[in-house]
Amino acid sequence: MKATPSQTVGPFYSIGLCRRSDDVLDPDGVELHGRLLDGRGDPIEDALVEVWDPPVRSWGRSSTDGEGRFGFRIRAGAEVLEAFVFARGLLRHQRTRIHLGHPGAAEDPTLVAAQTDEGFLFDIRMQGDQATLFFAH
Amino acid sequence: MTDPFDGPVVLPDDPSLGPEVQVDFPGYRSTRWRAPSRPLATLPEELHALRGPVFGESTVDPLDTDLTRQHDGEPIGERITVSGRILDDGGRPIRSALVEIWQANACGRYRHEVDQHPAPLDPNFSGAGRCLTDDDGRYHFTTIKPGSYPWGNHPNAWRPAHIHFSLFGRAFEQRLVTQMYFPGDPLFPYDPIFNAIRDPQSRELLIARFDLATTRPEWSLAFEWDVVMRSTPFEDAHA
Numbered sequence: 001m002k003a004t005p006s007q008t009v010g011p012f013y014s015i016g017l018c019r020r021s022d023d024v025l026d027p028d029g030v031e032l033h034g035r036l037l038d039g040r041g042d043p044i045e046d047a048l049v050e051v052w053d054p055p056v057r058s059w060g061r062s063s064t065d066g067e068g069r070f071g072f073r074i075r076a077g078a079e080v081l082e083a084f085v086f087a088r089g090l091l092r093h094q095r096t097r098i099h100l101g102h103p104g105a106a107e108d109p110t111l112v113a114a115q116t117d118e119g120f121l122f123d124i125r126m127q128g129d130q131a132t133l134f135f136a137h
Numbered sequence: 138m139t140d141p142f143d144g145p146v147v148l149p150d151d152p153s154l155g156p157e158v159q160v161d162f163p164g165y166r167s168t169r170w171r172a173p174s175r176p177l178a179t180l181p182e183e184l185h186a187l188r189g190p191v192f193g194e195s196t197v198d199p200l201d202t203d204l205t206r207q208h209d210g211e212p213i214g215e216r217i218t219v220s221g222r223i224l225d226d227g228g229r230p231i232r233s234a235l236v237e238i239w240q241a242n243a244c245g246r247y248r249h250e251v252d253q254h255p256a257p258l259d260p261n262f263s264g265a266g267r268c269l270t271d272d273d274g275r276y277h278f279t280t281i282k283p284g285s286y287p288w289g290n291h292p293n294a295w296r297p298a299h300i301h302f303s304l305f306g307r308a309f310e311q312r313l314v315t316q317m318y319f320p321g322d323p324l325f326p327y328d329p330i331f332n333a334i335r336d337p338q339s340r341e342l343l344i345a346r347f348d349l350a351t352t353r354p355e356w357s358l359a360f361e362w363d364v365v366m367r368s369t370p371f372e373d374a375h376a
Contacts, residue, residue, distance in 0.1 A: 003367045007316040012247040016239025016265045025148045039170035059190035069364050072186045086314055089167030091333050100323055127174035136177040
């Protein structure tokens with residue numbers, strides 16, 4: 001059977017997908033936050049980021065704010081999170097991976113979160129010289 | 138070379154656009170600065186087998202399946218039911234899949250601060266629902282038929298009436314966000330989002346079927362719409 005095709009999540013997804021807060025994967029964990037930026041470097045203020053921590057089967061989603069900022073509380077010691085980005089303008093969601101280790105944790109530097117005092121920082125750039133690597137899926 | 142985003146909106150049936158969904162489909166302006174520009178990487182093979190999140194009964198409330206009963210009064214509009222099955226591409230039902238929907242009201246207005254379309258909000262309609270599929274992979278919602286609405290993509294741009302669907306399958310790879318349309322919508326030929334799917338047969342998969350057999354006399358029109366998720370190597374190994 002042929003698979004049903006994807007369509008964009010559109011600008012109004014929060015009606016259906018953000019009725020409650022789902023951004024805490026581990027209440028005792030650490031912060032992971034970042035900004036989602038478009039090809040001009042402008043914040044994408046109407047996007048949804050979902051992350052999945054496979055070893056502990058823990059999932060979360062965060063809506064971006066006016067500065068394109070998303071954020072989660074994730075398990076301390078998590079090594080890599082699987083992530084999806086949904087937004088108006090994305091006909092299909094994009095898949096990336098967030099490595100939480102040292103700078104060489106992934107072959108591609110755009111897949112490595114920077115360590116901060118509170119946890120980790122991971123910006124996602126859709127286009128440009130420092131565009132985040134996305135995976136075919 | 139001219140930037141296709143500066144030219145007139147490309148409408149369907151330009152074969153030069155190729156057969157697949159175009160992530161940077163020029164007819165849909167918002168893709169211009171948002172669609173990934175870097176070539177996509179190949180996912181490590183073992184990740185295709187990754188299990189996805191599982192949601193329990195506590196995720197959903199019975200009221201979440203009836204969008205006409207979420208307020209004191211009933212919403213204005215054509216009462217409809219939307220139901221169908223979530224299947225993998227081998228035709229096997231996907232059980233306990235979380236289905237989340239959201240939609241505009243009968244006038245084509247979303248209950249969202251960014252929606253400035255000058256059509257009335259309906260105090261009795263929020264436009265959100267969710268449920269888990271049953272053992273047969275079946276979901277069911279009662280709602281009202283959403284209206285078409287204008288958007289700023291190009292002059293006189295209108296979206297065909299649609300309901301947004303978000304689905305989680307068994308595997309992480311089976312995540313799907315899409316839109317369900319209604320049969321016979323006159324706006325289909327003009328909608329860049331619908332037509333970003335280049336294969337006409339695939340586009341048809343997004344259109345629900347009117348079903349007289351399950352239409353409730355004197356009460357509600359029934360629409361049936363099945364969703365097919367791609368199978369993964371994981372599933373083939375564990376089917």
